Structures are given as structure tokens and as C-alpha cells.
Amino acid sequence: MTTTEHAEQPSDAPPTGEKAPLVYPKMWVLFAVLICCFTAWGVAADLTTPMVAGFKRIFEMNTFQASLVQLAYFGAYFLLAIPAALINQKFGYKAGLLSGVLLAAAGAIAFYPASKIMTYEAFLVALFAIAAGCSILETSANPYVMSLGPESTATRRLNFAQAFNPVGTNIGVFLAATLILPKLDEPMNMANLSPGQAQSIRAGQLGAVMGPYLGLGFVLIAIGLVIAIKKSPPIVEEFESGDLDGRSPLKILLSNRRYKFGVVAQFFNVAAQVCTWTYLIQYSQQALNGSLQLGGYLLQVSLIVFLISRFVMTWVIGKVRATKVLAVLGSLAVLLCIFAMFSPNVAGVTAVVAVSFCLSLMFPTIYGVALEGLGPATKFGAAGLVMAIVGGAIMPLIQGAILDATSPAISFIVPALCFAVVTSFALFDLKAAPHKVGEPA
DSSP states (O other): OOOOEEEOOOTTSOOTTSOOOSSOGGGHHHHHHHHHHHHHHHHHHHHHTTHHHHHHHHTTOOHHHHTHHHHHHHHHHHHHHHHHHHHHHHHOHHHHHHHHHHHHHHHHHTHHHHHHHTOHHHHHHHHHHHHHHHHHHHHHHHHHHHTTSOGGGHHHHHHHHHTTHHHHHHHHHHHIIIIIHHHHTSOOOGGGSOHHHHHHHHHHHHHHHHHHHHHHHHHHHHHHHHHHHSOOOOEEESSOOSOBTTBOHHHHHHTOHHHHHHHHHHHHHHHHHHHHHHHHHHHHHHHHOOOHHHHHHHHHHHHHHHHHHHHHHHHHTTTSOHHHHHHHHHHHHHHHHHHHHHOTTHHHHHHHHHHHHHHTTHHHHHHHHHTTTOGGGHHHHHHHHHHGGGHHHHHHHHHHHHHHHSOTTGGGHHHHHHHHHHHHHHHHHHHSOOOOTTSOO
16 A cells, blocks of 8 residues: 555546546646656756866866755755655645745746856855755655546656656756856966956856856746646545554654665665766866866766666566666676776776666666555655755765865766665665565565
């Protein structure tokens, strides 16, 4: 038994016996808007990834300082997970969705005053606001999508919507590679410039950073307006959240080893993903003596590999147990990172790009396996897995410090260790016996 939610069936729903629709007839516009939300937070996340290299150059910082970009972004995901759950519980998913969209839009538009203030801290505040909005948005959008049609097609509906998130990541990297990184790549020697000239150059670079975020902000406002005026389906909770055999959901979670290990694995999975994509640019600069723009294009190739692999792996796990595939991909990712450490050349760059092939399956598999058998504790368990995204804030700081002390190639020991933890979780699940709802795993 699991906690599920679905919309009340409308009067124009198909008669009993007919094939259930993917989405109720009057909900298609809202469903399309929600798909835009999935795409939008993908754009926001991967516009942010190249900013580590960009801000390092603009503000002349070391890599550790520039990595505070990821701390601001993913730290907000951690801090806003519980407030998002409270908003959804008290006011409903539509209110949560609107709160997330508008907060993310405000953060994106805040890039305009940040570009005039011209301080690193101002941009971090704007990034934090965007991420806070995306955290609320992501927490609300998944169950909201599930409510827009029959329960029998909820999983297929959600998987279809989630497929557009990597589309957004590709758009984000494309925008960064074409509109931002070329401007930051322009040669300059600040030491030979007067303070006024240096300030003028920085202003132009920060203006290039500002443009794509302003566009994202206005798109999010448009999405919010459509969500606000569209009728929301009434949500029916099939199973009440509460105690299970006298135990609270929190006790169920704390007694479930599979869930606890799953949260740890998700922490290191997100950490490995952010580390790999963030430092691919610096790695390519070392290995190929490449530019920021080349690094941006390589990151986009990585995300295309990630997108294609997601569909391929979805087909594979229909035939092979998901954690078996996870164990293989996790092991392969460890080997690729180690190879990249000792071969900072074209082959090493290829290995780092290939890591994205392994990453595609990890997040949804860990998410689903960790929540297995939690019953009424599923909602609380899902919140914990969202908070585990903070791994994307912490581990890049560690890799950045190692990079500053050694080299981009050696720093890839960090994602290698992260992937080792993910592989261990897969092996743990393969050895663990199936369990019933609410029982310790």
C-alpha cells in the first residue's frame, strides 16, 4: 500500500471499460504548462553550472570561492524542502506550484539589479532565490502532474513529464555556451587596464550573464499566470497519511535501512552529477588547452548523452532488474573517473563525457528503490530524498578545493568516490530480501 493522490474523475471521462486517457480532456493545457515547469527548472539548473568557471574569471577568485554558486543553488533545495511540503499540505499543490514559479521568477529577474551592483554576493542571492523557487516547484509539480488524469496512467504521465527535464538542461547549457561563455572568453589583461576600464569590462561580462536569466524570469511569470487562471482538479487522497500499526512515519523511515542508505546514495549521486558537469569545463581546459566556450559545448554533448541514455535505460530496466543495471553503471562511472584522472587528454575528456551515460539511470532508480514499501510514510520519505540534493552543494566545494591544490584531473577522485557509494547501494539492494510495507528493510 502506498500513499497516492489523484483527481476526481470528471463527468466527461470515458465510460468504464474504455482505455484510460493519459490526461483528462480538460486538463491538457495545464499538463502542457506543467511540462514547461519541468523544462524550466532544467534550464535554470544548467545555466548555473557554467557559472562556476564564469564567475571565477569575472571576479578573479579561486575555484573554491566560485563553487559557492553551487552551494547557494543546491543549499536552497535542502532548506526549502520542508517549507514546500508545509505549503502543499496547508494550501494545496497549486499554491505550492505558484509559490515556486513566482519565487524562481523573482530570483531570475534579480539578476538585473545584481548586474548593476556588480558584486558576487548579489548574484549568489539571486541564484538562491531561483533555487528556492525551483525546490518548491519540484516538490509540488510531481504529485500535481499525477493528479491530472486517471490513477492507472499516473506513472506513465509523470515519466512523460519528467522526460522534458533533460530537454531543459540541454537548453540551459546551449544558452550558456552561445550567449554567456563566449563573452567571458574574450581575451583581456586586467593588470594593464585602469580601474575604470576594468570595471567597464566586468559590467559587459555581467550583462551577458544577466540576459538569459531575465528571459527565464519572464517565461516563468507567463507559466505562473496560466497556472493561476486554469481550473485545478480536486485532489483525492486514497490513503491517509499517519501511523502504521501504531508507528509514526518518522519511525518507519528511521527503521528502514534501505531508505536510509537510499538517502545517502542520493546525496552522493547528485554530488557526483554536479561535480562531473561543473568541472568538465576546467578539465577540458587542462586536457585540451581549450576555451570556456569549448567546455560549454562539451557539457552540452554530455547532457545530450544523458538524455539519450535516459530513454535507453528506461527500456533496459523493463527487461533487467533496475539495481543490477545501477550496479553496472555505478562501477563503470568509477572506472571512467579514475581513467580521466590519469589521462588528461582527448581520451580523458571522452571518459568524463561518457560518465553522463551512467548518470541517467541513477536518480530515478535510487528514488524509487528507497521509497519501496514505505506505505503512508512515502510522502515524508520523498521529502528526505529531495533534501539529499544538498550533496550537489557540498561535494563540489570539496572538489574545487582539491582542484586548486592539485589539478582538474586529480580532482575527479571526488566523483569517483561518490559513484562508489551509489554502487554500494545497488549491491545492498540486490542482497536485501523483499519486505512488506512498514517493515524494517
